[in-house]
Amino acid sequence: MSDAARPERIARLRAALAERIVVLDGAMGTLIQSKHLKAADFGGAELEGCNEHLVFTRPELIRDIHRAYFEAGADVTETDTFGGTPLVLGEYGLASEARAINARAAELAREAAVEAEAGDGRPRWVAGSIGPTTRAISVTGGVAFEELVETFAIQAEGLLVGGVDYLLIETSQDTRNVKAALLGCERAFAVAGERVPVAVSGTIEAMGTMLAGQSVEAFATAVEHAPLLYIGLNCATGPEFMTDHIRSLAAMTRFPVACVPNAGLPDENGRYLETPHMLSRVLRRFCQEGWLNVVGGCCGTTPEHVRELARAVQGIAPRKADPPVRSRLSGVDYLEVGEDVRPVIVGERTNVIGSRKFKELVVAGAWEEASEIARAQVKRGAQVIDVCLANPDREEREDLRRFLEVVVKKVRVPLMIDSTDAACIALALTYCQGKAIINSVNLEDGEERFEKVVPLARQLGAALVVGCIDETGMAVSRERKLAVAERSFELLTGKYGIRPEDIYFDPLVFPAASGDVQYTGSAVETIEGVRLVKQRFPTCRTVLGISNVSFGLPPAGREVLNSVFLYHCTLAGLDVALVNAEKLERYASLPEEERTLAEDLLYHRLPDPVTPFAAHFREARPPRQKVAELPLDERLAERVVEGTREGLLPDLDLALATRTPLEVINGPLMRGMDEVGRLFAANELIVAEVLQSAEVMKAAVTYLEPKMDRASGATRGKVVLATVKGDVHDIGKNLVEIILANNGFRVVNLGIKVPPEQLVQAVKEHRPDILGLSGLLVKSAHQMVTTAEDLSRAGVDVPMLVGGAALSRNFVDRSIAPLLGDGGLRPGRDERARPGQAHRRPAPARRPGGGAAGAAGGAPGRGRCPPGPGGRGPGALARGPGAGTHPGRAGLGAPRAGHHAARRDLALHQSGDALRPPPGREGLARPGAGNAGRDGAGRDRGGQEGAGGEGRGGPAQGLPPPGADAPAGGVPVLPGRLGGKHPRPPRRDGRGGGGALRLPAPAA
């Protein structure tokens, strides 16, 4: 191939991707395996199993495989180089031949492509296959990041020399490996003096994540910095199982999308059983849905699969990418920094400058304990962790390395890399599986810092905190903050190629009460600066280090000022806040007087607002009205609102003297939860505080559960329950579980964030009589529609019960029920329950001094969601005689004793008319008469032990961190697939074998 031809070929490939669905070839490894080669074919016993060496020893066989795929209708063939890095070839003593092997492999594929093109005049392309190597750096370790970069660079060099049209980083199990491969490709381009496009393909295992733990969203976010030819998924499972991952990927990425499945999941003998027809039927549907630009086959697929596939997708228009612009971050978990999650909380305690405890642990080299601080912050609601190891007395880089090695195994949330040293930032980014935020860059020394740091964000993938500082110093006034932001924006998006949604402006916080005159009145400038910057750059985000505002004040006053400042910044549009969420006073609980003192200071309302503020907090604060003095029900609600367990259990006992446990839950406790929701929507509580309230609610339910009536004999039927994908709310679902279990149902609780394919599997495994879905977010209502579609397509014919705050009867009837077959949502005897009984639960009486949204001086509370018509309708089971402790509510009542077949007994119930947010609520009803007796009705923890179920097992159980269904902080390490891609025959000497990742023993 002449050099001049390659750019032209690449241009044609790009054009083809926009015009039609491009077809990749099928498996290389399994096809080689099917030839039953002998040791001699590989070049001797020492090389047996080294598929890549066949390009020297059996070139005609490899060329024939390419030919066969082209002849079957493939547009692209992949080189026989899956294990072609020196790292993998080294296991056969072939490391030094890596360049030559890759070059030869590319030549063979090119020869076949040229031949095929000459035959029928259709263009053909060659993808240089780059496998994941035998080490996944986050999982197996045993390799340094730089070593990976170098090994991938050598492979890419060979592939370029041999004439590939693009490089395909495939079967990716660990995004740190992918990042190393992307850097390796860049290194190879520099050597070759020529670039080709790069595509990335990840592998989502049957458990729903990559081997190193990331979901498809977290993975796509982690590589979105690279200008990819396409992004896709390959290997692991058959196509059906990939449905949700591909749909999610297609919904979010700006790149073309590929789906390259195995011919099904291999059976116990390693055979792939999906026929060409089965595979192509599913992929055709994906194309018709508008999800794909590229299709192909992985392990187990043959030229026959490709032939049918090419035919099946012919004429279908490719996906047109039009994803919404979103600010995305990821660690192992994915985080979208959008309007509905404001303010995202960044834990600031893993910072040697801000936390003495952390600093001391670092000095002592107590890395485990130091990283426990990060974990504790996540557990208490931090959604990002700030990491700063810049102790001037120590070697920052080394400390950072030691700390990151431990912390990335403990926390799943994205990291904020807080350093002024570019080398430290670069190092830190190599430890992040996902997309971190760099804190920070600014124009203090002109563009110097942009020049040093911004390229790192572009090479390794990160968002940027951009401080409002320029050559003249830190911007104090709102106008200067905006001016610096405008200049930074122009430079970053224009000259440096940063996307607006990856810019997090920091309008800067100054001590409002330090006595330094230059900062007098600076707090209101920051608040208004946030507002101006957000108005000017709505696609960008804003971030503030909150605690600085109160520097120099008495400790009690600091936490109050921080809290009031955060509240006003959030109203002004703040997206991300660095705070110590554990210490923050709850804004909602502050006495009016303290709010006013704080607001006077922040808004600089008096000639001297500092003195009265400091005096108030220097003296002993006047006691607030004691919760203990409130009437019993208000007390219970208040403990939920305050997030405190103090006195909770004795109060529950008191309440039980006159009411059933369910009445206590549906009454004061739910009123407390509703008030939490209201305050949350009004920005008066932050997510960390809501978590504390949720823990109190859970503790109360745990305490009350054993005291509930139970039906005898768990024979009414089996229910599989789950909170839908993307949603972590589980209190309601767990309550439903208790009610059902107490009424004679066996419940399999799959946990939170359960994707459709896991539900399909659970239905197959558990064969339930009812499938119960819970979801509280508006997007969860839509997720239920998607889930119902997938269930119906998978032939699941189980009645479905749905519930949660954002659902309405109307939505369910119109959008979900029609998707299910006859066995689906059916009106049952509970049709008697009136639809549309919207009910708004009154908020508990506020304490004197406990202000409402929009308190003095503040703007009116800005809800996270537009006010709905009021009223909400959680799903209800068949409404028993005693249903509804609150008049006008369809209750989750007990099925009547004597009704046996769950399918007949239960039906879905929703009320209300529109898809809308809370706050009205339907209640739980007490078990119907005749259900007394305690038999400890069976409840299964997940049925997928260790994977999906968040479990309520046992009293005072911990809360899963937001976004994590796995045990807090831990990154799951799961067993690898047997065989891997392109499996190799066993080696006689038992060594090596390559191809599959070597993994530690499955975690217990």
Ligand code: B12
């Ligand atoms: C506690 C809570 C949290 C806790 C959840 C802890 C946990 N382990 O569940 C935490 C702090 C983690 C949280 C996180 C978030 N939350 Co939240 N959260 C709430 C809150 C305050 C209470 C929910 C609750 O537990 N209620 C008590 C239970 C018992 O009631 P329930 O869940 O409604 O269940 C009843 C019925 O709905 C029904 N039901 C429920 N499921 C099912 C299933 C079946 C089969 C049946 C039959 C019935 C049924 O029966 C139950 C008993 O009556 C609500 C506000 C509210 N008042 O609902 C907001 C709320 C749901 N959250 C909200 C938001 C925005 C979020 C976040 C996005 C915020 C953020 N900054 O990150 C994240 C979302 C994370 C995610 N991906 O899911 C919004 C949703 C708005 C929207 N438009 O979508 C709400 C409405 C708050 C608000 N007003 O802004 N949240």
